[in-house]
Structures are given as structure tokens and as C-alpha cells.
Amino acid sequence: MQDVARYPVTREYFGVKTKLVYMSKKPVIDIIGTGRMALALLTSLAHSGYHVSTVAGRNSSKLSKFKIQFNIEAVKLDSNFSTEADVVFLAVSDDAISDVAAILDSSDGNILAHTSGAQDVDVLQDAEEKGWKIASFHPLQTIPEDAEPEIFRDVYISLCGDTEACLVLSKIAKSIGAHPYDVSSAEKQKLHVAAVLTSNYMAALVKAAETLLDNPTIKTEQLLGPLMEKSLREILDKGPDKALTGPISRGDIKTIDKHLQIIKKTNQQGLYELYKTLGRYALQAAIDDKRLSQEKEKELEQFLK
Ligand SMILES: NC(=O)c1ccc[n+]([C@@H]2O[C@H](COP(=O)([O-])OP(=O)(O)OC[C@H]3O[C@@H](n4cnc5c(N)ncnc54)[C@H](OP(=O)(O)O)[C@@H]3O)[C@@H](O)[C@H]2O)c1
Secondary structure: OOOEOOOOOOEEEOOEEEOOOOOOOEOEEEEEOOOHHHHHHHHHHHHOOOEEEEEEEOOHHHHHHHHHHHOOEEEEOOOOOOOOOOEEEEOOOHHHHHHHHHHOOOOOOOEEEEOOOOOOHHHHHHHHHOOOEEEEEEEOOOOOOOOOOOOOOOOEEEEEEOHHHHHHHHHHHHHOOOEEEEOOHHHHHHHHHHHHHHOHHHHHHHHHHHOOOOOOOOOHHHHHHHHHHHHHHHHHHHOHHHHOOOHHHHOOHHHHHHHHHHHHHOOOHHHHHHHHHHHHHHHHHHHHOOOOOHHHHHHHHHHOO
16 A cells, blocks of 8 residues: 555644645645656656556547556546546646646645646636646656656756645655756746757757758768767756857857858858857857957957847
8 A cells, every 4th residue: 555645634844834744645646648748757656656546638548558557547538537636737738738727626725736837837727716726847858758767867847836735746856856946937937948948949950950961871860969969968067158169169250151151052041040149159158268359259249240
């Protein structure tokens, strides 16, 4: 039997009065959704000894897979769906969160958390009016279809919303090896833009770079992979200012000019602007690292305008 608690006992944790005893006992969890995040949560929560009672979704074949793989209740998500779990994770597409939350019955203070980085907690406001304690639980990690149980280890998980809900979610986050931290709503919105820039746009940059590659027999991952891996390692080890190499860090204006002429010949105005825009950020890194003379800085600033 799992170490679970469902008692309506009032306690005080870190100055917050709560009827929950989850700070010492593990809450019962339900997950709504059958996609990447739902599977990753289920896998890592089960691995960390949590009792995930039910998974609910609209896709029957995915539900069957969950049922077989984890030996849990896997039910259809419709107007008959009801949950008594202490914590419900709403791991559905961003645009579906409010509609799916609207299906839920009223609650006696149980916790409802969505996992979106882009959506505010307010998207669950209707559920809050029905008695749920609402929050967002956003792991700063890209989740593939076949996430391993340790997928959240060392990952920062931003928490925003009801204080009591965040306390309980913080404990869950720590149990799966993550680093929970509280964010304001405004901070969360900006954080998501930063996450998209450093993750999704890395893929977009590779896509842009591919438009300049001529040899179709060598895969991009093979050709540019070692360079990308080493660059990323250097950025993570030393920070962007120290890790920067290349023509801007050296102040090689003739090389930068040559690159711009090459891009111009491909008739990609967007890539031309992108090269210059990112060049200005590279210049800022070189300036912050005091690599260039003041004269060179001014010259490059003008050139990359
Ligand atoms: N994957 C990541 O890297 C990542 C990282 C951080 C946060 N998140 C967040 O996690 C949440 C889930 O993302 P995901 O990556 O798991 O997406 P996903 O793999 O595409 O899965 C989305 C899930 O939402 C369900 N869904 C969509 N519309 C629905 C509706 N109207 N009613 C009921 N269910 C609906 C889908 O059901 P069907 O299978 O039936 O279509 C599927 O189960 C999102 O809020 C996302 O922003 C994802």
C-alpha cells in the first residue's frame, strides 16, 4: 500500500494554514491528458513512489496503452468524469486547458495544476470558483514522447498560483528530482519566451543554417553536430560572453560583410535581418567581455544596424 493521505486535517506549514497533510504524506494524484507531458509525469511520479490513481483522456488507444503499461485506471474524459484525487495535473494542449478544466466538478480545496509555460494561472479561474486551489507547474524542459523516469532531474519547475497548492507542488517537484521555484505571473510569461528562444529557436536556427548547405549527402547533424555540441557545452560552462568566438568577437568586419553578401545572394531578407539582429547580441557579449577596442565597438555597432 502506498504512503498516501486523504485526511481533512488542518495544519500549519511555513506559516500557511492548510488542511492538507501532504507535507509529510504523499498525495493521491490524477493526470488529465495522454500526451508527452502526461506520460513523463506519470513515469517519474510512479518512479518516485507516488500513487497516480487515474489518467483521463479523449484518445482510447492511448488510454489503453497507459492502462497496460502502468496498470492504472485510464478513463475517458467527458462530462461524466469526476476525480477525488488530492492533486490533479492538467497536462493538455495550452488552448484546451480552460475547456477541459470546465468539465471538472466542484472541489473541496483540492489542487488543480496545469503544466503550460505560456498560459497564466488565471486560465483555471472557473475551477477556482468551484473550490479548487489552482496553480501552474511548468518544467523548463523539453519532453519527448519516450521520456525516461529521470526526465525532471535537475530541471527547474516554475510554480505560480495558490500558496498552499504551490507548497504541495514544490514537495512533489523535489521528489522527482527537480528544483521548484516560485514565479510571479509576469515573470512566468517572460520566462516562457526565454525558454522558446533557447530551445525551439535553436531548432529554428539549424533550419535557417540548412538553407546555406549544399551537400545533401552529409546530414546536418553530422556536419554541424560537433560544432553545435562544443559551442553549447562552452556556453553552459562559461556563459555566453566568455564562450563567444567567431568574427564578431574578433572584430573581423570584412568577414561579417562577406557573410551578409552571401546571404543577400540567397534572396532571404529574413535571414539577412536575423544575422544582423543576432550579430548585435553577439556584439553585446563581446563588449561585456571587454574583447574589443571602443573604436571597433562603434564600427561594428554601425555596421550591424
Ligand atoms: N512537451 C514539452 O516539451 C512541454 C514542456 C513544458 C510544458 N509543456 C506543456 O504541457 C502541456 C501538454 O503538452 P504535451 O507536450 O504533453 O502535448 P501533447 O503531447 O501534444 O499532448 C497534448 C494532450 O492534450 C490533449 N488534448 C488536446 N486538446 C484537447 C481537448 N480539447 N480536450 C481534451 N484533451 C485535449 C491531447 O489529446 P489527444 O491525444 O486526444 O490529441 C493530448 O493528450 C502543454 O500545456 C504544454 O505547453 C510541454
